[in-house]
Every structure is written in C-alpha cells, then in structure tokens.
Amino acid sequence: MIPEETATISQRLRQLRLVRGMTLDALAAALGGIVTKQALSKYERGKMCPSAVVLNKLAAVFRVKSAYLWSEPLVTVKFIAYRKGSGLRKREQAKVEVFVRQALEDRVHLQELVQEHNGTDVPVQEWRVRSLDDAENAAGELRSRWNLGSDPIASVTGVLEDHHIHVLEIDARERFDGISAVASGDAGHVAAAAVVSRRGVPGERQRLNLAHELGHLALKPSKRVDEEKAAFRFGAAFLVPASAIRREIGTTRTYIQTAELFLLKRRFRVSIQSLLYRFRDLGIISEHYYRQWCMDINRTGWRKREPEEQTPERPQWLRQNVLRAFAEGLLSASDAERMLGKPIEVEQPLSLVERHAFMKLPLDERRRRMVEQADRVAEHYERSTEWRSLEGADLVGD
16 A cells, blocks of 8 residues: 555656656656656656655756645545547546646635635536526526626636636647536535636637536536537527527527628627527527528538637636735745746835835826836746746647
C-alpha cells in the first residue's frame, strides 16, 4: 500500500507536469540531472518518494511552495460527461482531467480567499429529464432562477462565472467540443463547477458549446433519453428562449429570408444553423423547409464556417480574482503566477510628492495616464509567452 503522503506527492507531481505540458525527459533536464527520468516516473507512480533536496528542486521548477507538493487537494472533482464521438484518446482525456482538477482546486481556493460564498447555486443534475420537453423547461427554470429574463444573454461566460461555473479553454482537436465537471468539498457540498470548451472556435459556436455543457451539468436524463439531444435542447433553449424567438419572428413561418436570419444571429449570437434547428424544434418551420435550408447551407459552404462570425468570449474571473488576492496580500507572487501561468507585474506605489503632482494635473491628463497604465498592464499579460496559461494550455493534440 502506498503511504498517504507519497500518494499525494505522486498525484501533485503528475498533475503539475501534465498541466505544464512537460515530458519526463524535459522535467529531468529542468532539474539539472539530479534525478533520472526513471526516478521521476517512480515518484509519479508512488513507487518511491523524493528526498527533501529533490522535493525542493521540483517545487522550484514548478514555481510552487514545497508544502504544496504534499498538501491534500482541497476538492474532489467529478466529471459529468464527454461528448459522444469526441475522439479523445485515453491519454488525452487524462491530460484534460488533470488540467480541470488543478484549475478547479485553484478557483475554489480563490473563492475562499476573497470570501465568495460557495457554489450552492450550481445546478448539478438537478432536473430529471424524461423527454426533450423536460430539457426545454429546465432551461427556462434556470434562466428564471438566475434572473436572466427572456432577452438574449450578452455574455454566457459572464453569467456562468457569476454562478461559480468556471469557463476553461483548451487547444484541442476539432472533434472535441467540451466536458463539464463538479468540485465538491469535504462534506460533499458543491464548491464550484467547470465547463470546458475548445479554444479557437467562433463565438456563436463557443456560446452554444458552453450552454450545451451547462445542460450536461444541470440535467439528469433517464435511460430512454439521448443525453446529447437533451443537452443540445437545453443549450438552445437557454440561449434562445421560445417566448423571445416567437416574439421576434412569429409562431409559424413558411418562408424566412437570409437577411432576417443574419439579423437574428447578431441579436442572439448563435449560428444560423442553430437558429433553424431551433425553429424546427419549436414548430415554427416545417421539417421539409428545415431540410431545404440544410441543403442550401451545404451548397454555400456554411456548414463549418458561416459569414459574420462572432467574437469568442474570454473568461475573466480567474485573472480578476488572482490580481485582487495578490494586491490584498492574500496570495503570494509565486502562487499568483502559477495560477495565471504568467508573471505578475508589481506596480510600485507613488510617493507622497508624486501623488500630489499627479492630482495637480488636469482631469483629462490624469485619465489619459491611467488609461495608458492600464493598457501597458494588459499588453504585458497578453504578450507574455514564457509561461503557459491555465486558460489556454495546449493539452490535447496529436
């Protein structure tokens, strides 16, 4: 039997190495050859425990505190579902799961530091689904609970992050669209959840992917219901409520112009293909007319890439709260940099003389300088390429 401390260290080492995309050979080289690749493999399998010297060196390479390597994970992570036909090999799935576990543990730790309440509003498999209509109704009930009304959602990512459902992005092969996961604390309560989507897809597809994964998270389909169809129905209803779309285009249509579809795409920020599928589900258009549109879409080459692609949404919660915790002295520079995957730029406070001089400047000049400073900080984070970001790690590839 593997001692508890050794098991924790082995899990931590493998997790940190995979999240950073390092091979065992690369890690051995980064350690300066003080241990071999074979020894590192034994550490990760719990067959051997590193000495204090090696442990400190590993902590330095991974830019974490030594204590982190033997500390127990804060949460237990459960994965809800991979999309059927996602095309991920077992090794690739393992990388995704390691990444998600690390990311969720960091986010739960941050939630505690900044004293956000726990994830009790995360709807984990809350709605039983015996038909696709149940999935439709569940989406409406969740929108009502979250006070979203029936208008289009400006930022799906923002809504999810506001409710402790963290949005994670990875670079992955085209057939992978997403997965969802739940993090539970000691007493089994839900602390947070995550929806994972593929990086680099158009905004309209990204939004539907996120809503689809939210469906997997919220629904508990019966055995006779197709999970993917239920999640898609939920996602479509979450983004395009029936009452809103009927208000926009009516209850029954025999003909819809292309220009009208583009207007609706801009308003709801979902693809034309998704809109047409939604119209068919709601009985607004007939099956025959829907199939005619599908043939037209194939002929125009819009099946994979539509005109007027929407800008993808970017998660903000992690960066905002890491910077907040660091600024308030709740998080060390090394921990902040590990979570962000980027170096922290420490701003030196102005002296009393400099503050007085700054306040004497005209208001427009003060605003201009503050904007310039903010732009420099943003550029610093965007251009930093030394570190691999947790929000965009290349975890899945050939």
